[in-house]
Structure formats: structure tokens, C-alpha cells
Amino acid sequence: MMTGILYVVATPIGNLDDITKRATHVLAQVAVIAAEDTRHSSRLLQFLGINTPLVSVHDHNEANQVQRLIQQLLAGEHIALISDAGTPLISDPGYRLVAAAHHAHIQVVPVVGACAAIAALSAAGLPSDRFSFEGFLAAKASQRQTQLKALANESRTLIFYEAPHRILECVQDMAAIFGADRRVVLARELTKTFETIKQSTLAELCVFVASDTNQQRGEIVLVVEGAPEDSTLMAQKELDALLLKLLKYLPIKACAQLAAELTGHKKNALYDRALVLQTKAE
Structure with missing residues (x-):
């Protein structure tokens, strides 16, 4: 059969x-x-x-x-x-x-x-040749902020879904972590009667959402501009300072893993650099 x-x-x-x-x-x-x-x-x-x-x-x-x-x-x-x-x-x-x-x-x-994510991206006016769909961020503020910090240097356009009762806090966290001037598009209630597609900076979007409670309702997609290519990696001096601080409390492997999550650098490269720094310190 x-x-x-x-x-x-x-x-x-x-x-x-x-x-x-x-x-x-x-x-x-x-x-x-x-x-x-x-x-x-x-x-x-x-x-x-x-x-x-x-x-x-x-x-x-x-x-x-x-x-x-x-x-x-x-x-x-x-x-x-x-x-x-x-x-x-x-x-x-x-x-x-x-x-x-x-x-x-x-x-x-x-x-x-x-598909809401693709519909939002198509109308966002942000680079669409490379993008990363991140879905829903964590509901707890501390976990959400950790996720955003890990994405702060991502150069691809980022697409998020967000619940209406968390949209204001989410955008505020993005402004604090990604930078107030990062471009973003709020795509709300797509294809419905009260559809909203608004491009602005994260700082401007915070004000827009806070001042209009209607923007805190319905199905929401956020399309966020990626980080500039020249800012995707931390300066070596800053990176070394971070690794040295982490090495005070963590073994090299754990240090490299956490640094990779925080900075976007490759874990293996961070492991090698941490090993060099530890050897110098000794």
C-alpha cells in the first residue's frame, strides 16, 4: 500500500x-x-x-x-x-x-x-540579502538581555516575533544593547485592518510604542538592522581585557565559550588567545 x-x-x-x-x-x-x-x-x-x-x-x-x-x-x-x-x-x-x-x-x-517574518522583511526597507530569524526572545528580562547581547555584533538583518505585552520592554532593551540609533521596523497586525509598518530608530520606536497603547496590541514582528561590518568584532585590546577578566574566574575552555557568546568571535580563536594571555600572565 x-x-x-x-x-x-x-x-x-x-x-x-x-x-x-x-x-x-x-x-x-x-x-x-x-x-x-x-x-x-x-x-x-x-x-x-x-x-x-x-x-x-x-x-x-x-x-x-x-x-x-x-x-x-x-x-x-x-x-x-x-x-x-x-x-x-x-x-x-x-x-x-x-x-x-x-x-x-x-x-x-x-x-x-x-509567513509573517518574510512579509515583514519584504516591506521593511532593510537589507534582505542576509538575515537571521530569531523567533521569540525570552520572556524574562535578564534572559532576553543576554540573548540580545549575544546578537549585538551580528551584521545580518535580525527578525524577531514579540508578544504585545512585552513589546515596549523589548524595544527598550534593544535600544540599550544595540544602540539608540540602530534602525528598526515595527510590523504589526500584518494584512489586518490596523496594519502598522513603521521604520525608525530604536530610540524613536521606544517613544512611539510608549505613547500609543494601540501599538502594544496584536501580532508583532520586529526587523532590526544588523551591526555595521566594521563593528562586528571588538578591538583586540578590549577583547584581551575581557579574556583576562574571565580567566580570573573560569578555566580556559569556559572562558572561551562565554567570551564567544558575548562578542561573536569564534570560540577556537578565543581559546587560543586566552591560552597566550594566560601563558604571558604566568
Whole structure:
């Protein structure tokens, strides 16, 4: 018996008219649709006039659902995987199911469409030839700041998702760590009625978001300009000072690892430099 196909189907991120003809056809033809939130997805299916059964697959039950869905695929049934909005697996559940399908030699077919990160990048007016998608930052301020410090010297354009209740604190942290003059684009409620696409500096965005509580609502993407190429590496004098300070408290390997996370330099090069500095100090 031929195995079924797992279709990874992108759905609209706001405007339901953005659904593709191919996605509509696939959703109508599969045996079952694995959805992040069946209540949310049922509204899309109702809009499309599709009656395909829905099964819930989210962060908390994906591990348990995978084997049952794989068995259906092995039995020859086709299944579509969708998230609440946009392309599945982009900061959404589904990784375990797709990985298990590959492991079972089941064909996985992407049905392309909307993705908030790419939509924001396309309209941001920032360099798009090289970019890094970072997803959601940590909810705790200390962890978020550590993540941002590790990215401070990244020269690629950075794309983040952020929750509305944390957007102001997040932008303030970015301004403090990346620099107030770094360019950023707030892309909020993309394709929806109150869509906002605003390019500014991080300092200006802090004021904009703080002064308008409407900007602290909805689905938010931040597209941040990368660091200038000539500032991606710390000056050797500064780097040596950091390594010497860390060597007072850490063994060389741990020192190099932490310095790499803080500066963006290669860990092996930092290890070699720390070894030289330690030898000189002795």
C-alpha cells in the first residue's frame, strides 16, 4: 500500500483572501487536518466551505499525537499540517511530526503561502540579502538581555516575533544593547485592518510604542538592522581585557565559550588567545 503524504500548508496571517488555491484544494482533499488550535482553524475552514475533520496538534500534545498521525499516513491517508496563522513550524508546533514523517520515509510536501517574518522583511526597507530569524526572545528580562547581547555584533538583518505585552520592554532593551540609533521596523497586525509598518530608530520606536497603547496590541514582528561590518568584532585590546577578566574566574575552555557568546568571535580563536594571555600572565 502506498503511504500518504504529509502536506505542510501555509494559511493566512490575517486577511483570509490570502489563502492560495492550492492550499484550499489540499485542505479539502486530505483525510484530516492537524491544526494548532481547532477552534481557530474551524473559522478558516468555514470561510472556505471545507468540512475536513480537524485534530489538535500543539506544543503540549504533539509528542502524543505524532505516532497516531504517522500510523494514518502509513495506512495511505493524506494529512495537512497547519498552524494558527502563516507557515507551520516558524515559531509554531509541527517539528516532531515532520521529523517523524521523514524518519518513516513518508513524503512531506510544502504548500507555500504567508509567513509573517518574510512579509515583514519584504516591506521593511532593510537589507534582505542576509538575515537571521530569531523567533521569540525570552520572556524574562535578564534572559532576553543576554540573548540580545549575544546578537549585538551580528551584521545580518535580525527578525524577531514579540508578544504585545512585552513589546515596549523589548524595544527598550534593544535600544540599550544595540544602540539608540540602530534602525528598526515595527510590523504589526500584518494584512489586518490596523496594519502598522513603521521604520525608525530604536530610540524613536521606544517613544512611539510608549505613547500609543494601540501599538502594544496584536501580532508583532520586529526587523532590526544588523551591526555595521566594521563593528562586528571588538578591538583586540578590549577583547584581551575581557579574556583576562574571565580567566580570573573560569578555566580556559569556559572562558572561551562565554567570551564567544558575548562578542561573536569564534570560540577556537578565543581559546587560543586566552591560552597566550594566560601563558604571558604566568
